[in-house]
Amino acid sequence: MSKQEPLQDQPTTSAQPNPGARRGRELAFDAKPIAKDAGIRGVGAPTSGGGDALLQARLRAVGTFFSVALTLTLIRDILYAASAAWQLQVAAILGIATCTVLLTAPRTFNTRWLRANEAALFGATALVLAIRVYNAMLVAALRDDPVAIVSASKNMIIMAMILMFAHALFIPGNWQRASRFALAFAALPGATTALLLLTHPKLMGVLGHVATTERIARDLTLLLVSGGLSIYGTHVLGVLRKEAFEAKRLNQYQLRDKIGSGGMGEVYLAEHQLLKRPCAIKLIRPDRAGEASALARFEKEVRATARLTHPNIVDIYDYGATADGTFYYVMEYLQGMTLEELSDLYGPQPAGRVIYLLRQACEALAEAHGAGLIHRDIKPANLFAARRGGRYDFIKLLDFGLVKEQDVDSGTMTLRQTHTPPGTPQFMAPEQINGERPVDHRIDLYAIGGVAYLLLTGRAAFEGESAAAVMIAATRDPVVPPSKIRSGVPEDLERIVLRCLAKEPDGRFADALELERALASCRSAGDWDHTSASHWWHEAGRPLGAAATV
Template identity: 45%
Template sequence: MDSSREGTPVMTPASGVAAAAAWGLGFCPHRGLTSKVTDPFQQQLAGLLQSRLRLATLILLVGFLAYLVQILLVPSEIDANKSGLLTQHIGVTIVIAVCAAWLSAPGKARRFRELRIAELIVFGLPALFFANVQFHYTCAAFTAGDVVSASLYLDASTIPWILLLTLYGVFVPNSWVRATFVILVMAMVPIGMATMVGMRHQAMWDALMTNGLIDCGLNLGMAALIGIYGSHRFGALEKEAYDARRIGMYTLREKLGAGGMGEVFHAEHHLLKRPCAIKLIRPERADDSHTIARFESEVQATAKLSHPNTIEIYDYGYSDDGVFYYVMEYLPGMSLQQLVDSSGPMPASRVIFLLRQVCSALREAHASGLIHRDLKPGNIFAAERGGLYDFAKLLDFGLVKSTDAGGDMTLSREGVVVGSPQYAAPETTIGDGPIDARADIYSLGATAYYMLTGRPVFEGDRALKVVFAHVNQSPERPSRYVDIPDDLEEIVLKCLSKQPDDRYASAADLEDALASCVDADGWSQQRAAQWWRQESPCCHSSRDTVDTDGPTLVVETTANA
């Protein structure tokens, strides 16, 4: 993003989304990931069927209870002929209540076959009850010699059937073929019942044809059409909503985080059933073509790297509606930012253990002529991979810069410097000299400072104030806040030197220095596994926390970035 005046800092969101900052939230690394080889739409349909069937069952329960209360309030109308129907009414109400409780059990996902059986009970039992009531009253009126009342009752008794047909069509997700079959069967029951009664006597048949049967057929026919269309339309909308969550061969599951220009989703490959994370950059959220090009460069740059401590890119491209996306491995674990926020400063041995892995990843990136330029705790992940814990993953190469002579990876415009203010090297914010691997060394030192102390090198309520502090002020020694070994403290302070020449010349040099620390062997896979098993902060509700270590800073200067 450009500024209209030179030297004016402009705050923008971080480079897209700090994707992995939320990928594994709520998932302990030792829990791992499982994926059943089933149709994803069928899985979604089962959950939808349970929720819709639960609501329909509750509506039926309220209706049966209301009519039962009405009957019980007038006990004088309950004669010997009606007592049997009352008993049936109470029995149907109890069964529906049991089904409602079964469908509403908290945290219990029912299997699709079980839900279809429940559907048969919830709608089949009331249908049988309505048919029995209709037959009872019609026959009773006919036996008493009141043929006209018998035929008129047939017309009045269609109201419960209309409600039942509409309720089924609107609430129960179905294919249109199945919905048509079930609804037509239910609609034919009262007509068939009336026909059976009418066939007993010609006078009854004449009365039905004159007063009730035709109206009953028309009313039930309209209700059947509404139910069938409602089922078909709602099913089509659900399928459209599901298809809208498909990007290429990937099915979007849940949203893991969002930033100013993009969103990150937990997803699954349609055929491989492999969990992954997808970052979406929507055109309306991008400033211009330059922003999209920056995200494309992130994918291309990261895809060139094969180091195991660098995030792996599976795929990228554009959807039919112009959404740029790229697919990354899904990482069970937490970012360093979240680990510190939830559990406090890390012991020196663990910091060394994680930083050495990051240095190893940077060695490959720097050897390929790529400078990360946005190293920070939110862009380093402590994951579980292949049974290894605290497996560091370097993420988010959205601000990558190529140092190759013929390289074209630099996407900051002339005079634009990009980075996170709390972790950016001084030369990246003032444009003083070329930016090389030593800028990443500075940012890694600032990250180590935060891991050890739980606080950034310089604090401030304004980004510009933090930038000036990095340029002009000497940092407080980490030992002022926590007890850390002298050798590690000196390494961190050397990384935070104002002049690039005073820092470590390469990630390899920094890795060697860390390896020579007294506590270099103090943290192991065994200790990491034990920590995740016993002290995992997975239960902390921080799923919506994305890029919590601050926004990316864009500063206009008169020098090239």
């Protein structure tokens, strides 16, 4: 993995790792269509995906808070007040803690299950508080202590108010749902007192002496005002959430989750509002583009890339700019993993698979080079092994043509130097590093050799403690043959890899098609095909999480 990359946007998905293999960055998404207003609670729209994740996170926070607070309160009661019915309180606290632990699961539960947990968490908390007040009022009434009775009654009202505001603050929802909880919490003091009278009718005289009309009216007013404020607060927060969600719309695209960021901008999972098609959107902010002409250059190169029709090049659906100058382009949404993940999670790959994957990459580069485009940042993170039309290990070349502007002079492809970082050190050709002469399409072929070396051996051709050390080694040191790093690398494939990694461009293959034909002629070329790929993906237990192209 590079120690210095121009833009770290590549999301990955979790997988069953090979023992001892390096773990890749983990990020998974549900490939289902994104529901309208997903993530918004209480706005009268369907909810799924992000909304359930938000509710689960909020319930987890509430459960943790309630568990800790009630445990500390119980300990204090036992130590200083000889709390009665502590067994019931312990059972309720354990129930809350159990729900909280379940909510920490990496999966997102469905709405019905989460709402049941909401009722359980607040109901159990209300039960614990009611038990404490019930015991306090009972002790005070038996002692004929009206001051303690009034104090216990006020504590119950305060606890009911805390539950109202906690629900309004933490739980996303609409005012109708909030009103049901607020009324239940408001009824808690009266229900506790009624239960005390039902179980101890002899205390009617003591409690009746304390429960004056003035005190009852004051308590009811306080509860109703608090309930009204909590219901209104839930409504206001719901409106703000909806406004924030609507603000994330980009023309006809609805942004969902931020899935990557880097020096130039951010990448979002999104959905086309009319087609209901999931996609990935990269935003390039004007203040992060670096120069006045950057956005115009990006737009020009996106148009050029969009004209490429090869199936192994990521599809660009759309592009544009917002009113504030933010440039964006929309790409297809893929399922699978990058070759960086493949290496990190599963280690060195068989020669046949390496050939199968890189032949596709060469075919994609052949069309791009023919159109006058040089990728300049070929690396495992920009080669995506996708599932397409039931086929696996279908290579998609990502992040194409957005780093530098390209010129075509007398049939030779060159790139004008800009402020943008030149690429990823482990996969940069020596002439790309030195910057002393124009570079052409053969820097991409060098990078293909670097990717092959990594896939075959599990390590880069050149490594170092810093990006500078890697680049110095790439320009100065000879390449260690892959067979010296890992035995079993076929001799014919090794010759191809070493030719790609030649220091001088003239020592490499003339073009991507020549490299593809050389790979096809290897004896291991027939060892892997789409059937082998399908078997590997299923037998490895690798979940095909959807990952956004970047």
